[in-house]
Amino acid sequence: MNEVAQLYWDKYWGDAEKPTAVSAWAFGDTPDELAQLVSEGKKTATCSGHVFYEMENESLPTTNEYSIILDEQEHPVAIIKTVEVLLVPMNEVTEEFAIAEGDGSYENWKSIHERYFKSELLKFGLEFSEDMLLVCERFTLIDVKAKRKGFC
16 A cells, blocks of 8 residues: 555544555556546446456455555545455346446446456456456445545
């Protein structure tokens, strides 16, 4: 976690006991747009390819973990808390989940994610499959005051 994100996290909790499970990260290939959707409450879910966790030997997210959402310049925009994590084949993602991701419609979600996953998988010499396993997360918005608090 960068220094600005750590400062935001510390200031948000103040003297209260802080949760220990926290990370700071930016969304995919349009971090500013997606962070804005989170801060507006329009994006309450996200997904990623399970294969990327395996290749990077990274632990899967779990419920009750906190994340500081960063913009393109790695400035904090919001704090979220993961409330649900499911493993779902891409072709079984529901329309409701796709809309919760902030993409407007299932068709738009599918197009965006198929393009993104094809691009990312190609970097590893892997091919896209419509039944690729996704890590689907739902989260709640905890705080969106990063810019107003002078952290950016």
